[in-house]
Amino acid sequence: MIAQKIGWPSAERGLWQTTVAAVAAALAVLAGIVPGSALGQGGAIKIGVPVPLSGSSANAGTDIVNGAKLAAARINAAGGVLGKQIELVPEDDACDAQTAVQAAQKLVDAGVVTVAGGYCSSAALPESNTFHRAGIPYVLDASTNPQLTEMGYDNVFRTIGRDDQQGPFAASFMKDVLHAKRVAVIDDNTTYSKGLAQNTVQALKKDGVDVVYANSITPGQMDYSPTLTRVGSLKPDVIYYTGYFSEAGLMVKEARQLGLKMTFMGGDATNDPTLMKTAGPAADGMIITTAPLAQFLSGAHAYVDDYTKAYGQGPGPYSVYEYDAVGVTAKAIADAKSTQPAAITAALHKISNYPGATGTIAFNAKGDRSKAVYITIIVHNDNFEPYQRQDANGHWVAMK
Structure with a gap:
């Protein structure tokens, strides 16, 4: 037993x-x-x-x-x-x-x-x-x-x-699928979140996308509207949050309450169903970069x-x-x-x-998984649904 x-x-x-x-x-x-x-x-x-x-x-x-x-x-x-x-x-x-x-x-x-x-x-x-x-x-x-x-x-x-795989993946999606010209990246200053943010910012800049905001919030707060108001004033096409689901749910809810209409995205620590419980209908349309979910x-x-x-x-x-x-x-x-x-x-x-x-x-010499995969998912009607992935040639295709 x-x-x-x-x-x-x-x-x-x-x-x-x-x-x-x-x-x-x-x-x-x-x-x-x-x-x-x-x-x-x-x-x-x-x-x-x-x-x-x-x-x-x-x-x-x-x-x-x-x-x-x-x-x-x-x-x-x-x-x-x-x-x-x-x-x-x-x-x-x-x-x-x-x-x-x-x-x-x-x-x-x-x-x-x-x-x-x-x-x-x-x-x-x-x-x-x-x-x-x-x-x-x-x-x-x-x-x-x-x-x-x-x-x-x-x-x-x-x-x-790894985050240095997810960051370029996220940047490519924002540039090639969402056609974003201006992006705001927010992290929560933890090891994971800051690492993913840095890798994403580097990839966005390399791709010629203007990173109009790259800064940290303090996790566990009850109100992120001052940060979101500041970010909104910079008019990004996308806000990409690289922290965890508990803050992500509150942030997307407050962003919509403030009237911010840009695409809200999250990294793979926001892919928990608690996100929808916190954000409610405001989470609808949020896009997440993640390893494939079991379903x-x-x-x-x-x-x-x-x-x-x-x-x-x-x-x-x-x-x-x-x-x-x-x-x-x-x-x-x-x-x-x-x-x-x-x-x-x-x-x-x-x-x-x-x-x-x-x-x-299989593992490579460093111990990393040899063939790691990332996809994007989207929140729709209180559920995560498959959205876009890259094919073997790096082209973006819709998932079914």
């Missing part, structure tokens, strides 16, 4: 264990597999899952843990890995650098042999330092800051793209069904990338025929054709 989350109250722990057991049983029935008797054969294989489980990004962290639970349930229902069960150890990093250091050390002390998780890059960066010192592989599912795989650490990987991936239909059956709602944006992070980690353990972290790291570097729900996964 997948282990309890460290520090959860007993009632919540029991509910979590019951949910996971139900997921495992359901998946076993769906697959026609009877779970094996691997428990007790030398103990479980512990995989750490550091994510925000408190604060404004807690729902994103919970969604990621849910994806990890589905992956572990599938693996365990099929007999586990090396005759042992996968045991998840979630830990709250609160999207905060100091908390992240403590969370990472707790996972090391708990005896995890590998880690799959991450959400905010500002937390993932200090976590990666701790895991590097401990020699534990860290497979990221959502953290996109380039520095994570530019530090020369051989134990850091990711199943998602738009042909290989993730079964995952979406399993997630919905298990949790009573569809998956958020990154749980499927966590599902693949746990899956590719389990594959590396099996390939290594070992639970030694160094052996798992070496096996991850050799992954070349893992059939993930998000597509085929």
Whole structure:
């Protein structure tokens, strides 16, 4: 059975264990597999899952843990890995650098042999330092800051793209699809947001687009109308916000209340359904650059069904990338025929054709996903809908 989350109250722990057991049983029935008797054969294989489980990004962290639970349930229902069960150890990093250091050390002390998780890059960066010192592989599912795989650490990987890929993608969309001449870029001064903003601004300037505003807001505020009024006076064709969904929802709502009609865009941290709950009808027409959501991936239909059956709602944006992070980690353990972290790291570097729900996964020398993909989605009638993507030749085409 997948282990309890460290520090959860007993009632919540029991509910979590019951949910996971139900997921495992359901998946076993769906697959026609009877779970094996691997428990007790030398103990479980512990995989750490550091994510925000408190604060404004807690729902994103919970969604990621849910994806990890589905992956572990599938693996365990099929007999586990090396005759042992996968045991998840979630830990709250609160999207905060100091908390992240403590969370990472707790996972090391708990005896995890590998880690799959991450959400905010500002937390993932200090976590990666701790895991590097401990020699534990860290497979990221959502953290996109380039520095994570530019530090020369051989134990850091990711199943998602990078901000220096998303920034030029966003700039190309604004120039070639929206035909924007003037763009305002707003970040929230966090590691992820500022990095994406800088990469986007550089690409826009290279493409000859006038960046009329590039500055930061302070997250957690209740009113962004002064900033939006200033930005509106500069008459941009597009406002691109690179922070998180909680502020994005409020900003687009206030922008429309101020009568600002320009296109409002967001980066891939705004792709959470909470955006629409905060903004209401004002979010309609907002465009987001993002890695493909699970519901738009042909290989993730079964995952979406399993997630919905298990949790009573569809998956958020990154749980499927966590599902693949746990899956590719389990594959590396099996390939290594070992639970030694160094052996798992070496096996991850050799992954070349893992059939993930998000597509085929392989890692380059830095640990980045070899073929990362970005698309645009649009808010319509309180839902995210596919919008535009680039084809193999770099031409923009409508998605269906």
